[in-house]
Amino acid sequence: MSGLRERWRLKAMRTIQERALDLFDERGFGAVTIEEIAAAAEVSPSSVYRYFGTKEGIVVADEFDRMSLETLKDFLDPGDPIGSLLQAVRAYESAPEGTSGSEDAGEGPQTEQSAWRRVRYFFAEPSVREAVHANLDRASQRIAPLIAATGELTETQARVTANALVFGYFAALEQWYLDGGDRPIADYVEEGMRPLRSIWPSSHHEHPA
Amino acid sequence: MSGLRERWRLKAMRTIQERALDLFDERGFGAVTIEEIAAAAEVSPSSVYRYFGTKEGIVVADEFDRMSLETLKDFLDPGDPIGSLLQAVRAYESAPEGTSGSEDAGEGPQTEQSAWRRVRYFFAEPSVREAVHANLDRASQRIAPLIAATGELTETQARVTANALVFGYFAALEQWYLDGGDRPIADYVEEGMRPLRSIWPSSHHEHPA
DNA sequence: GTGCTCGAGACAGTGACTGTCTCAATGGGC
DNA sequence: GCCCATTGAGACAGTCACTGTCTCGAGCAC
Secondary structure (H helix, E strand, C coil): CCCHHHHHHHHHHHHHHHHHHHHHHHHCHHHCCHHHHHHHHCCCHHHHHHHHCCHHHHHHCCCCCCCCHHHHHCCCCCCCHHHHHHHHHHHHHHCCCCCCCCCCCCCCCCCHHHHHHHHHHHHHCHHHHHHHHHHHHHHHHHHHHHHHCCCCCCHHHHHHHHHHHHHHHHHHHHHHHHCCCCCCHHHHHHHHHHHHHHHCHHHCCCCCC | CCCHHHHHHHHHHHHHHHHHHHHHHHHCHHHCCHHHHHHHHCCCHHHHHHHHCCHHHHHHCCCCCCCCHHHHHCCCCCCCHHHHHHHHHHHHHHCCCCCCCCCCCCCCCCCHHHHHHHHHHHHHCHHHHHHHHHHHHHHHHHHHHHHHCCCCCCHHHHHHHHHHHHHHHHHHHHHHHHCCCCCCHHHHHHHHHHHHHHHCHHHHCCCCC
């Protein structure tokens, strides 16, 4: 499956992301051109577009998008989506580095350091923020049917609550960012989204072990 | 206050919007250039940018953005934001045409017809959808402090629920659009956002006269 | 090894958006 | 009614993100 070509591709993507973030940190997002990024990563501008689609895509880099519907399905409990989200955030945060994937192979998600570097632009750069919104939007559209499948909510309500979920998460993440990113994200998610839990009554027995 | 110049400006903006929508409906959003719109509206391309900032801005045209914090304050009851929203939607829908403003002067919001034409692009054109997201985002950022001011929620919770509110509304609006826009929007908002009402317990006595 | 495929680079083109300059019309002060 | 400062519209050139297409070479199946 993962041929030699695929390996190169992933490695190139990582390089592009890192070099791009270097340049962005140095001179600001808007002042760096795709051409410069491509040159710094020693690839062609075409490749940057092939890999990331847009300039903002370099920073946002889906993650949620590549998650298949299957993965999403057994990751998200439609009866307690906030609990599932919290679990995922906690799992992500407790992973110190490249998580389960081998680091040099460039498999797993990027390091914590890189994650923080990227998140900064989520909130500092308007066009990147918009790209994140688009991602959340797509995530919501895939979550909504799962929530609707329980039959406890109508389709409209499922859509509304799915949006409340993912964009609420975004708000919590922003608060975390604005506070300097010291405390764990999960704290912000748990506190911030507590009012939303009343939507899914079955999730009301809190204080999990 | 509203000098002759301002009047012209508003008239020009309306003309641009209408001509642009004509062209979009005719040939599609992506296939129309700013230059063509400017030519059709008999203004210079510079003016289009001066008035609307971006191509998407022609369709989105703030509305919420130009609403001052004062207006927002006595329009939104922080103890029952969903109720306030519903009220506003109902008020908007019951206004048959140019509402309170004189029509030829181009003062009030656009006609119902134009509203529907515009909303179509909110959901059909990805870049416009992103622009709407950005608008909702800004609205949320102005609503959050009002919600936080009640003291019932923490700042993080206020942000989260503000996002849940505005993006939930968007989801309801999309459902309305997907259904063909026949039934009143308020119905979708009321039904879709009912689960969110449990966040503000004081708003639980429903069935208003 | 040999052919097939698929991806990377090269390249040209488009159009959104920016910054700047000039000029005319406006609106205020007399 | 007249003059001047302000303000905003148009013209124009430039930048850069993004697209489509073509060619070529390296991977992969056989």
